[in-house]
Amino acid sequence: MSIFAQLTPPVLPEGTARLRAELREFLAESRRALGWTPNSNFIGVFSAEFSRLLGARGYLGVTWPKEYGGQASSALDRYIVTEELLAAGAPCAAHWVADRQSGPLLLRFGSEAQRRDLLPGIARGECYFSIGMSEPDAGSDLAAVRTRATRTPRGWRIDGAKVWTSNAHVNHYAITLCRTGPAGDSRHEGLSQFLIDLKTDSVRINPILNLLGDHEFNEMVFDGVEIPADRLIGKEGDGWTQVRSELAFERSGPERFFGTFHLLTSTVEAARARGDKAAERALGRLIVHFLSLRSLSLAVAGVLQAGGDPGVAAALVKDMGARFELDVLEVARDLMPDAATTPDDPLGRAILQVPSYALRGGTPEIMRSIIARELGLR
Numbered sequence: 121m122s123i124f125a126q127l128t129p130p131v132l133p134e135g136t137a138r139l140r141a142e143l144r145e146f147l148a149e150s151r152r153a154l155g156w157t158p159n160s161n162f163i164g165v166f167s168a169e170f171s172r173l174l175g176a177r178g179y180l181g182v183t184w185p186k187e188y189g190g191q192a193s194s195a196l197d198r199y200i201v202t203e204e205l206l207a208a209g210a211p212c213a214a215h216w217v218a219d220r221q222s223g224p225l226l227l228r229f230g231s232e233a234q235r236r237d238l239l240p241g242i243a244r245g246e247c248y249f250s251i252g253m254s255e256p257d258a259g260s261d262l263a264a265v266r267t268r269a270t271r272t273p274r275g276w277r278i279d280g281a282k283v284w285t286s287n288a289h290v291n292h293y294a295i296t297l298c299r300t301g302p303a304g305d306s307r308h309e310g311l312s313q314f315l316i317d318l319k320t321d322s323v324r325i326n327p328i329l330n331l332l333g334d335h336e337f338n339e340m341v342f343d344g345v346e347i348p349a350d351r352l353i354g355k356e357g358d359g360w361t362q363v364r365s366e367l368a369f370e371r372s373g374p375e376r377f378f379g380t381f382h383l384l385t386s387t388v389e390a391a392r393a394r395g396d397k398a399a400e401r402a403l404g405r406l407i408v409h410f411l412s413l414r415s416l417s418l419a420v421a422g423v424l425q426a427g428g429d430p431g432v433a434a435a436l437v438k439d440m441g442a443r444f445e446l447d448v449l450e451v452a453r454d455l456m457p458d459a460a461t462t463p464d465d466p467l468g469r470a471i472l473q474v475p476s477y478a479l480r481g482g483t484p485e486i487m488r489s490i491i492a493r494e495l496g497l498r
Contacts, residue, residue, distance in 0.1 A: 128421035129415045143204040158209025160382045161373045165211035175245025180219045189243030195425035204429045206378040219244040221369040222249035229354035250288040252296030260486040263307035269298035275349040278342040288338040289325050311359030315351040331472040332463050370479045372420040372434035377413045380448035383466045387452045394438030399455045432494040439487035442478040449474050
């Protein structure tokens, strides 16, 4: 049976309304205390103070066992936390990757020592991770990675480069995909993941400024970087299986269609003030699309909660979410032709940021290839 036929939005757990109310109270308090400004780009504003406050309230590592600092709650509870953070435009960049995918990856594939050393710090909002997947000549084709890890008497030597590693200049670790053996006919063999210490390993980190001039992205260069043997995550050669598991978390969450949320709400307010019926119809269609994406994303969270593999459905959320964010931008430009388009304005920021939203987590072409294979179209 196709994965799509199994996707049914789950019933949210009891206590959802209470959890939302608690989160909104916390977000209001933290905004008063820290003075943060809402930002639709979930990875755009780094605030260690906010992440520590979030961890202290038990809103990180929500699904993890309590022995590793988690709350042992459901994936649906975590979905609610994520949704409220995005709707508020909270400064989530510090903890985001670690909480969303690095922690779950270590929980499933990491050694007991890795779990005990790292997961409690992530849950406290004090340990931050980057993603070491994309490469200069590989892009979204992860099977084409050329960064190589070679065994040495003391561990591993890594040579190569990774790009678009968000916040590698301030984060503590990067989980990095490397080739450790022959690719095989599928190209998926011979890949392994490693834990890179960004503070002590001799990795060269070069900034990549975005169109806004912000330093969010980086290039990581490995020129004979030596790491100990215990930095291998899971088993040698299992990297492809691990990456697929990790990408299901990265591609399926509400962040994939919340990137223009504040632009959408400001456009709705502008149309309501003018009493523009045509604009209201256009915005109504966008809101229906938003709710449909939310329903699909919740269904994927239900699959994760049940321990299933929603990789293909996650690709669908990612692809449709990126298209939705572009649609919001185009409708907003049509309905607000006189709106300011400076980087300090929601529309201006969206114009400069939205093109990158389709790239992170995999390009549309890669997502559609995954979906087409599931449907038997290629």
